[in-house]
Amino acid sequence: MDNALVASHAHTHEEEHEHVALPQHRHHFETEQQQREAGTFGMWLFLLTEIMFFGGLFFAYLLYRNWYHDAFVAASNQLSIKLGAINTAVLIGSGYFMALGVWAAEVRKKGLLVLFLLITTVLGFVFLGIKYVEYHEKWEKHHIPGEHFDVSEFVNPQAYGLKETPLAPDMAQKTQVFFSLYFAMT
């Protein structure tokens, strides 16, 4: 769903990996166990900050969805569940391979490490590719907020061969808030 979360995953893993992968533990830790605990603890704490980071967005989404329920329903039907699901799998996959990479580094298997890192990178590009397809569709339909934003598809869905209930024009305008949040979040 969101690049930033992935980036931070990768980032924290790298930090940890950097500590653990060294032949001997860092000078300022008393024991290797202390070092490992500190690394894990730090990583979870950082994930907590990410929750707060996206918490603001989730809160905004919750609020607006409550206010403009119909617009959010109609607009969210525009998103492809299939592409979204694939992308989620791709993301989890890349996270998984990154974690495997950390493990490979810990047991000092260099070949495996390179392989896992490569897979992670490839999955990253796959993610961007799918994202491109999704965004391109939004672009063509004028669903990107701003001057060219166009609500005709929501006001008059039949003309576009959709089975949605038509929205009143003022409610249809609120789909712009949905797409604003959609683009901010992804």
Added chain:
Amino acid sequence: MHISPVLWQFLVKWLHASALFPSEASTIAPYTDALYFFLLLITLIGVVLVGALVFGFSIRYRAARNPVATQVEGSTLLEATWTIIPLALFLVTFVWGALLYFRIYTPPTNSMNIYIVGKQWMWKAEHPGGQHEINALHVPIGRPVQLTMSSQDVFHSFSIPDFRVKREVIPGRYSTVWFEATDAGTYHLFCTQYCGTAHSAMIGDIVAMSPEDYESWTKQSTSGMSLAQNGERLFASMGCNSCHSGNAAARGPNLAGVYGSKLQLANGSQVLVNDAYLRDAILNPSQHVTAGYAPIMPTYQGQVSEDGLIDLVEYIKTLDNNYRVQQTLTTSQSDKVAPTTPGMVKP
């Protein structure tokens, strides 16, 4: 106020004369000032107490006099004391402050209404009788005045220090504040929310006048058309009356007498129709569909100015029977001004 009125008057006058204190020119001001003096008092006591402790101990236990410190762990009794006493004082402050807040933000039902529109960087006041003012507001003394305010662009804040009232003026919605001036005079009006380049020039004068002076002022400065009359024209020219015609078969609900009523909406909720509701219903009709009607009304977002909205709202407020709506219909066809009540300031 628990101190004698004579003493109070003396204190306030003296402070005001030495330019340390704003004048008390509204019915609310003495209430705000009472809380202010209470808070000043507990602050003073607190500061003196802490000061006395710090200085007292510093002198009594300075190293030259008390070379060896006695170690003390702490004291639950003392901890409890300075938890509970401040807490109690703060809770008193809270209750007092909350009562004051409700007093300041709950307008009396008999207050007269004036519309305020804020925009970068001026204040526009629109009286129901059609008087328009820029950066000034004339009000009668001895009569509660409610301001219904909105902003055309950014956040502004409408502040009259001598009345001790202030309220944010927010783009896209109405906010209200009320006051009752007690002394005739001219008072500062400030925009207190930073709003861009000429923020500090977004000021004006509040002119509080005796009811007689106010009466003559309204007569002199009327533009000839009341807000409701303007609204009526707008209502007709925008074609509102084609649906809101008041007929039984009309596509839109009848607007006569709707203001102040409880309305059943299509989504099942019940709302009180006030200025803010009417404004919202014009801009976002699909969220305010009256039960039994189809959501066919287009939005007027971006098509009516804030001033136009005020006119429309004021017009709908004056619609008390269907005859008036019928008259509008005729007007829109004959292009004549409909007979209405004279452009008086509505109570």
Added chain:
Amino acid sequence: MSATTSTIVNLPDQRTATMPKRDYLNNEHGLLSWLFTGDHKRIAILYLISITFFFFLGGIFAGLIRLELLTPQPDLVASDTYNKLFSLHGIIMIFLFLVPSVPATLGNFLIPIMIGAKDLAFPKINLLSWYLFMAGGVLTLTALVTGGVDTGWTFTTPLSTHYLNTNVVTAATGIFIAGFASIFTGLNFIVTIHRMRAPGMTWFRMPLFVWANYAASILMVLGTPVLAISLVLVALERTLGLGVFDPTKGGDPLLFQHLFWFYSHPAVYIMILPGMGVISEVISTFSRKRIFGYTAVAFSSVAIALFGFFVWEHHMFIMGVSNYSALVFSLLTMLVAVPSAIKIFNWAFTLQKGSITFETPMLYAFAFIGLFTIGGMTGVFLGALGMDIHLTETYFIVAHFHYVMVGGMLMAFLGGIHFWWPKMFGRMYPESLSKLSAVTSFIGFNLTFMPQFVLGYLGMPRRYHAYPPEFQVLNVLSTAGATVLGVGFLLPVLYLGWSLKYGAIAGNNPWQATGLEWQIQSPPLTENFTEIPIVTQDAYDYEWLANKTEHEVTTVG
């Protein structure tokens, strides 16, 4: 030390004393050894230099603002320039000075030593945090030199998103990046305090400075991301035309304020809590006494941190929020004032039965207690709903937060710098000059900001470039005070700089304080401790210290 002297300063014999042969300052040489250091002490020094720079930059803006306000007419600068001045003053002072001030300098330097660790848990992240801070600072400076920014530090929408054409995005990005510096510092502190304490250093043996920084770190880690996301949304609205806060697109501009204050109110506690930690250390040391009610002070820090998250709406009482939510937030605001009161009284009672001396840090601590009491009490004015209507958005609020931030935090920061200076650099500063600067700042401060309370009640709005002439007398007083205050802040830079080379050699423990940091050499070794200490005593155990000094021969060098 004889029993009748009025000082506890215990310097080694200057004829024989020498600086340590090896310490963290001379361990490695050259600029690169500083720029790539992982040593928490060196990073603290880097931070100290950078924030001092930003402090004086922000101070220059403050000076210009006060100079403009000398007369009621807008005559010194144009309105737009004035708006840029106060915006940059706020942005620089808050995000680039106050937030990192005590945690990133003193906290960075002292927390590992105080809990008996060799470094923070993640030295590289610590260094990264300084680079992020500098990147944020440089971006803000870029915004400054390429035309400034005039949103005010609050970035209120829709003003910031649709109505101003200054460098809002650059400045927002700068703050966003500096925000991550603060997140990383907080994260590092929390992990270090949880996982790196020396054997025997239990939670309740930690100095209160550590507790205070721990509480502040929680706020940094949980609050800053929310600020970051709100600024991202502002930047996206400006650049891509998203409509999350735009009323014409169905967004709600008040939502921005909710998100912004969700960080920015806790940010106040991020700034003040570490300062409170400094005060605890200083008061204890100079009254030779354990802090009265150690646990109460420790838990009040945590209580402030927790309550601090649930009071943000008190910045929005007049903005048409629901009356009932206003009630709840006002009540919570009253509750958050209580732990601060507890701290004040505990500090006062620490003095009781002590053996008090009045060195410079102690003078700053007294200034803190006085000014913070006034700052805190005026906060209660603003938390009371009805009172807030009249006072908010006026000079009353300006005076209030300057009493807390400058009177509280800055005094604590200066007190802390004076207290740990001999530890950081191994040399003493001239005592009489430093006392003079403490007194000057105190007088200048009150002269500057006391009139502003009165102005506020008179109704003078904040951020006003021009004002009605009847407010002039008080404004002139305030400007005069600012001049005195400026002198009070400039003096320390001069004599502290001088002391680096010419100051008397301080020795390990000039104040005879109990903290672990005072038991090692000054300046410390890169690895702090040659051997990790085993802690058997509580914090502020002066009997333990006396015992130890008796049985040990202290050597310097």
